Amino acid sequence: MPGPLASFILYFGTAFELAFLVCSIRRRSFFRYFFLNLYILLVLASSFGRHFFLSRYGLGSDEYRYAYFYTDALLTLALYMALISLYSNVFGELQFGKYVRLTAVLLLLGTALFSYGVVAQSTERLSTTFAYELSQNLYFVGLVLTYLLWGAVVKLRESRTRLVQFVLALGIYFSAYAASYALVNLASKYSIVNSLGPVFSCLLPLSWTYTMWRHSEDARLVPARLVAVPR
Amino acid sequence: MSGKLTALVLALGILVCSMGLKTALSSNHSSGTVLTANGPDPMPLPPPKR
Numbered sequence: 504m505p506g507p508l509a510s511f512i513l514y515f516g517t518a519f520e521l522a523f524l525v526c527s528i529r530r531r532s533f534f535r536y537f538f539l540n541l542y543i544l545l546v547l548a549s550s551f552g553r554h555f556f557l558s559r560y561g562l563g564s565d566e567y568r569y570a571y572f573y574t575d576a577l578l579t580l581a582l583y584m585a586l587i588s589l590y591s592n593v594f595g596e597l598q599f600g601k602y603v604r605l606t607a608v609l610l611l612l613g614t615a616l617f618s619y620g621v622v623a624q625s626t627e628r629l630s631t632t633f634a635y636e637l638s639q640n641l642y643f644v645g646l647v648l649t650y651l652l653w654g655a656v657v658k659l660r661e662s663r664t665r666l667v668q669f670v671l672a673l674g675i676y677f678s679a680y681a682a683s684y685a686l687v688n689l690a691s692k693y694s695i696v697n698s699l700g701p702v703f704s705c706l707l708p709l710s711w712t713y714t715m716w717r718h719s720e721d722a723r724l725v726p727a728r729l730v731a732v733p734r
Numbered sequence: 735m736s737g738k739l740t741a742l743v744l745a746l747g748i749l750v751c752s753m754g755l756k757t758a759l760s761s762n763h764s765s766g767t768v769l770t771a772n773g774p775d776p777m778p779l780p781p782p783k784r
Contacts, residue, residue, distance in 0.1 A: 509776040516774025546773045553775045568778040571770075578772035602741050609745035617753060635768055635780060642771070643752040651748070680771045685759040687769050700771035 508698060513550075516705035520547050523708045526715040532665075535720065538588035539669065542581040543708055549574035569631060576634040579641045583611065586645055586652070586673060592666055593655055610648075614640050639684075646677035664722035665714055672710035679703045 520543050527533045533540050553570055560566040587607045594603055618637040652670055661667060683699035690696055768780040 513774045513776070550773050550775055553773070557775070562776060562778055568780070571775065571778050572780070575770045575772050582772065602737050605738065606741040606745050606748075609742055610748055613745055613749045614752075617749065632780075635770070638770060638772075639768070640753065640756065643756045644748060647748050647752045647755070676771070680769070681755065681759060683771075684756075684769050688760055698776075700769050700777060701774045704771045705774050 509701070512698065512701045512705060513554075516701065516708070517547065517550055519705055519708040519712060520550075523712040523715060526712050530715055530719070532715060532720060536588075536665075536669070538581070538585040539711065542578070542585045543711075545578055545581045546704075546708075549578060572631055572634045572638070576638045579638040579645075580611075583607075583641055583645060586648055589666065589670055589673070590648075590652055592663075593652060593659065593661055593670075597659075610644060611641075614644055642677065642680050642684075645673075646681055649674045649677050660725070662723040662725060663720075664718045664724045665720060667724060668714040668718070669711060672707060672714065675710070676703055676707045679706075 523543050524533075524540060524547075527536065527540050552574060553567070556564070556567040556570040587603065590603050590607070591600055594600065615637060618633060618640050622632040622636050649670065653674055655661075656667060656670055680700070680703060683696065683703070686699070687696050768777075770777055
């Protein structure tokens with residue numbers, strides 16, 4: 504069974520996810536940011552599924568391991584779709600929607616092929632290895648895509664506060680993931696570094712909830728002010 | 735350059751950048767690192783490689 508720190512993260516994370524859904528519905532923005540809500544809904548559903556396997560079979564069991572990594576691959580795909588939906592929001596007025604979708608599909612196919620190429624040599628448990636290889640590769644693709652999207656937000660002078668803050672929250676989330684990935688490589692002997700992923704996954708719905716609750720859809724800001732300090 | 739070709743080049747460029755970043759961060763431990771960040775559930779150990 505998980506320790507007190509893992510339980511603490513689990514309960515707070517679930518509370519933040521529920522809070523985001525409630526805020527989204529109350530502010531009548533569920534369908535406007537449908538893919539963000541879908542991602543959080545899937546996280547909640549997978550949390551219940553994982554909890555079932557965790558309580559029934561334990562943390563070290565194969566059942567929990569497979570449930571965890573397969574749902575993780577599914578959730579990463581959902582997060583990728585959420586990110587592409589933010590792209591569609593930003594580029595929606597420029598008639599680039601078709602090319603954004605085409606690039607997203609090609610990129611997803613390319614990542615899947617690359618992941619398959621990496622794990623193809625391992626004949627044992629290919630599907631599980633593929634699930635977490637694909638998931639991790641998509642995290643890094645998401646990181647690069649988020650930075651590109653932030654560049655587009657600044658260049659196009661996007662001013663919708665919610666959209667800007669959703670993108671910034673994703674940027675911090677993916678950057679923190681990349682940093683903790685490097686930290687796991689450098690200090691894998693410390694078990695605390697393995698808790699960093701779940702901690703960051705709590706902070707993402709928290710920041711989205713704050714954005715949804717604090718700002719209305721009509722709120723505007725100038726992102727150029729976030730980048731350049733006036734002298 | 736047509737729009738479709740641009741999309742293909744862009745997708746390949748992003749893929750190369752992403753995998754390059756992953757390799758750079760993996761340093762010399764590229765074979766065994768598994769870290770996930772979807773959901774607050776405790777992460778199990780990955781399946782052993784044979």
